Amino acid sequence: MKPRMVAEIAIPTFAQGHLRRIDMRRDLTKVADLVELCFATTLDPEGKQYLKEMRKAAQNASWLMWASSMIDEAPMPPSGYVWEEDGQLVGNLSLIPINLQGKRGYMIANVATHPDYRGRGIARSLTAAALDYIHSRNATIAWLQVREDNPVAIHIYQTSGFEERFRRTSWYSGPIFGEQRAQPGIQVVKRRPDHYSLQSDWLKRIYPPELEWHMPFDWNLFRVDLWGRIYRFFSLDYPQHWSVEHLGDLQGVLTWKNTSGFARPLWLAIPEQMDEEAVVALLTRGRKLIGTYQSLSLNYPAGLATSAIRQAGFYPHQTLIWMEYTINGAT
Numbered sequence: 001m002k003p004r005m006v007a008e009i010a011i012p013t014f015a016q017g018h019l020r021r022i023d024m025r026r027d028l029t030k031v032a033d034l035v036e037l038c039f040a041t042t043l044d045p046e047g048k049q050y051l052k053e054m055r056k057a058a059q060n061a062s063w064l065m066w067a068s069s070m071i072d073e074a075p076m077p078p079s080g081y082v083w084e085e086d087g088q089l090v091g092n093l094s095l096i097p098i099n100l101q102g103k104r105g106y107m108i109a110n111v112a113t114h115p116d117y118r119g120r121g122i123a124r125s126l127t128a129a130a131l132d133y134i135h136s137r138n139a140t141i142a143w144l145q146v147r148e149d150n151p152v153a154i155h156i157y158q159t160s161g162f163e164e165r166f167r168r169t170s171w172y173s174g175p176i177f178g179e180q181r182a183q184p185g186i187q188v189v190k191r192r193p194d195h196y197s198l199q200s201d202w203l204k205r206i207y208p209p210e211l212e213w214h215m216p217f218d219w220n221l222f223r224v225d226l227w228g229r230i231y232r233f234f235s236l237d238y239p240q241h242w243s244v245e246h247l248g249d250l251q252g253v254l255t256w257k258n259t260s261g262f263a264r265p266l267w268l269a270i271p272e273q274m275d276e277e278a279v280v281a282l283l284t285r286g287r288k289l290i291g292t293y294q295s296l297s298l299n300y301p302a303g304l305a306t307s308a309i310r311q312a313g314f315y316p317h318q319t320l321i322w323m324e325y326t327i328n329g330a331t
Helices: 024-038 043-058 062-071 122-136 151-159 193-206 226-235 276-290 306-311
Strands: 020-022 080-086 089-098 101-111 141-149 164-174 186-190 240-246 249-256 263-269 298-303 313-324
Touching: 020 122, 024 043, 024 080, 024 101, 043 193, 080 122, 080 186, 089 122, 089 141, 101 122, 122 141, 122 151, 141 151, 151 313, 186 276, 193 240, 193 249, 193 263, 240 276, 249 276, 263 276, 306 313
Parallel strands: 101 141, 263 298
Antiparallel strands: 020 080, 080 089, 089 101, 141 313, 164 298, 164 313, 186 240, 240 249, 249 263
16 A cells, blocks of 8 residues: 555645644533434444543543643544534544554544535545644554445545555344254354364454454453463453354354444354355344343444344444545655
């Protein structure tokens, strides 16, 4: 990939009087309102909780003073830029510091423009200002996520220098209408220690390290050696693992962790040459063992195992394109 300099992206002249850095003490509630307005139909339960926390933080004056002084280090609420026009806050872009394999970077998030003010270059100007700031902080990368059904935003980011890296779909569990009878020779069992080697190889492909800044992946919860057992004992985290075999060959491993929040996460490790019947059996059996009263989530590469995941009673929430911007000359 050829890195691009931020200087190539110019903020339109007419934008200069409207764009400014966010002021936590007076903008936070307005930002939450704008994000809710713009993404009301796509917010998941975690997103709604995030907005609730933003509004709660906006009522805490002492916290806001601290957050304003730590604006580049505090992950919630983020720093960023806003756009004002006609006495209203009509545009927002959030900046969240991230660390990717020892590299300092930023995530661009919550890019929102009020519906009545779209088509005026506001989002592009916010993006340009954010990239200029990221460059000034000597960061090396910027990441963002954009819905694949938002061609206008995708065009803005592509022409600003971002390149697509991944497409991932978030799935949530829906009703399960009885456990399907598996084909003869397919068996779901508790994961055995000898399954871990293949499981770890498959997980590294499906959950690559480039995503760890956003999807924390704690390998100690999966390890079968002594260190893994000691780590889980002291952390009090005990995920459950189930494997599926077809005629004695391992075809997948499903991991579930009981956490707080709306949906408990699942991690599904499968080979590139997927055995669909085996994967369906693994997911449906896993759901039965977990308990259908719990809402479950699965973040997976777009287009991978789609039919099997649907057959197991999951529905897609959204597919996001993960895009990266590499800054030339950063050290």
